[in-house]
Amino acid sequence: MLGSPSWRLTLIHVLTFQHLSFSITGQFTSYPPSSTITGVIGQGVVLPCYVVAENIPEIFFVQWIFNGQSQKITVSSHNGKNKKEKQDERYQGRTELFQSEFKAGNMSLHLKNIRSSDKGLYTCMVSFNDEYHDVLIELEVAAKGGVPSIFLRRPKKQGIGLTCHADGWFPEPEVIWLNGQGQIRKEQPATKVMMMPSGLYSVQSSMNLMPGADMEVSCRIVNNLLKTMSESRVLISDTFFPSISKWMIIHLILLCVITIVICAVFFKLRSNHKKAINSVKLKTKMEKENEQLKSMLDQEKAMNHREKSKLKDHFGKLKAQLDFWEARSHAVPITVNAECQLLELQVPGAPDSEEPDGLSSPSTVPVLVAKEGFAAGKHYWEVEVGQQQDWVLGVMRQKGKQEEQGTLAGEDVWSLHRSQGEIFSSKGNIRLEKKKMNYSVIGVLLDLEEARINFYEAHLMTTMIKIPIRLGKEPTEMFFPFLSKLGEVDTPVIRVVLTPAPLEPL
Numbered sequence: 001m002l003g004s005p006s007w008r009l010t011l012i013h014v015l016t017f018q019h020l021s022f023s024i025t026g027q028f029t030s031y032p033p034s035s036t037i038t039g040v041i042g043q044g045v046v047l048p049c050y051v052v053a054e055n056i057p058e059i060f061f062v063q064w065i066f067n068g069q070s071q072k073i074t075v076s077s078h079n080g081k082n083k084k085e086k087q088d089e090r091y092q093g094r095t096e097l098f099q100s101e102f103k104a105g106n107m108s109l110h111l112k113n114i115r116s117s118d119k120g121l122y123t124c125m126v127s128f129n130d131e132y133h134d135v136l137i138e139l140e141v142a143a144k145g146g147v148p149s150i151f152l153r154r155p156k157k158q159g160i161g162l163t164c165h166a167d168g169w170f171p172e173p174e175v176i177w178l179n180g181q182g183q184i185r186k187e188q189p190a191t192k193v194m195m196m197p198s199g200l201y202s203v204q205s206s207m208n209l210m211p212g213a214d215m216e217v218s219c220r221i222v223n224n225l226l227k228t229m230s231e232s233r234v235l236i237s238d239t240f241f242p243s244i245s246k247w248m249i250i251h252l253i254l255l256c257v258i259t260i261v262i263c264a265v266f267f268k269l270r271s272n273h274k275k276a277i278n279s280v281k282l283k284t285k286m287e288k289e290n291e292q293l294k295s296m297l298d299q300e301k302a303m304n305h306r307e308k309s310k311l312k313d314h315f316g317k318l319k320a321q322l323d324f325w326e327a328r329s330h331a332v333p334i335t336v337n338a339e340c341q342l343l344e345l346q347v348p349g350a351p352d353s354e355e356p357d358g359l360s361s362p363s364t365v366p367v368l369v370a371k372e373g374f375a376a377g378k379h380y381w382e383v384e385v386g387q388q389q390d391w392v393l394g395v396m397r398q399k400g401k402q403e404e405q406g407t408l409a410g411e412d413v414w415s416l417h418r419s420q421g422e423i424f425s426s427k428g429n430i431r432l433e434k435k436k437m438n439y440s441v442i443g444v445l446l447d448l449e450e451a452r453i454n455f456y457e458a459h460l461m462t463t464m465i466k467i468p469i470r471l472g473k474e475p476t477e478m479f480f481p482f483l484s485k486l487g488e489v490d491t492p493v494i495r496v497v498l499t500p501a502p503l504e505p506l
Helices: 005-023 246-275 280-328
Strands: 028-031 035-040 045-047 050-053 061-067 072-079 084-087 095-097 109-111 120-128 131-142 149-156 159-169 174-178 190-195 201-209 216-223 228-235 341-345 363-369 378-384 391-399 413-419 422-425 441-447 452-457 462-468 477-484 493-495
Touching: 035 045, 045 131, 072 095, 072 109, 149 228, 159 216, 159 228, 174 201, 201 216, 246 280, 280 378, 280 441, 280 452, 280 462, 341 391, 341 413, 363 391, 391 441, 413 462, 422 462, 441 477
Parallel strands: 035 131
Antiparallel strands: 028 050, 045 109, 061 072, 061 120, 072 084, 095 109, 120 131, 149 159, 159 201, 174 216, 190 201, 216 228, 341 363, 363 477, 378 441, 378 493, 391 413, 391 477, 413 422, 441 452, 452 462
8 A cells, every 4th residue: 555664665776776867867777675575465565676777768668577486477567668567367457557757667567456466576667769777676474363362161170172274364374372470381282284275374273271381372473474463361260170970979879779679678588588578477577578679779769850851941941051152152243323214113002902813014223234244154243222212223124225215125134123022023023921031132133144133132142033034146235233222311322341261162
């Protein structure tokens, strides 16, 4: 870019060159000597090439060539005869010569939107007055990728697994695991680096954290070429480490007691059988003991059944909470446009309504649409609805550029409504039980991998409803969060989500 530090450095080179051109006459030389330039992928860079001569004629020839492994590619060229600039189709629209500075000897090439494939050697060839000179420039490319994400994996033996993942780096980055004091950890990680179709690198590193180790863990991704890094840090709680359930201990104790009782009764029955084959009293006594044992076993079985039911309910609640925290680990910042838009929605009528399917006529609702749109992945946000009686929030699909005016159709809208004291979904006319209606914060998970939208009660960490969505085939379609626009005080608001380390789904 022309405002970047590399461009300002180029201007200094040009001024230096112009000063030298007054002191060197009667000769034609090129400058600088062979050098190495570093460019950032997606940005622009200037490959320097200057000519020192007493006079540069109107007709001259300059050509930039990329020296590939199998062939040489003409990146850009300028012929003074027809004064036209030619570009190779692989560099179409990405190169620019400084034609206004040709008279000053500036033959440099401005290469825009750098790609990983642009890495290599470039030759600047300039010729006029039957003289020819060239300059060899090496272009190194680099990219600083995204911030690494640290995931907790399922426990292994007495420890837990950690995975660090980051995309968009070039060249191949270095992964370093650090402790709370900023020192390299003693655990031996397993790192895997893959090249994505875009030519950038995706890195994934895993390690196993044992109990008693430093629970503060940092994953640092380092680009040694750019001398830059990106780091994420998490603090692991002891509650994440596997432990023996007290219910398992109780079951083992009960099993041992039952086994001992059964063995004792067996030997007693066998001994009594030998001693009282002809004794009716002893036989009666044995039958009575057998009935007592059966009653005791039935009681133990009933108790075990009750404990099993309690454990099942407990594990169900834990699974629901883990599902909520997994959704919350995909939290993203959401900001809404200040302009209000109109959305046409068809909401359910009263329970005794005579309308088909219980739906009332469509109504127009003013909504605020988020600036952020999503085309893939999982994204979570929370909306503070307070104790408002009526509100609408959810996700709409828009194809191409988001419209700024007009009424938006409700065909591609998935939302949750509250109206007349009831909460229901926009798809399937599903009403929620009234005992579950005291919501003040609603969590929304847009899951484009599973093609559904989940609504959560954020305070109780429970799932309200899951609505499937229909994905189209157009690559430009985007999904935008929205919420209803009420008064200045009553309008629901997107609140900031502070979340611990993300969890991988079960």
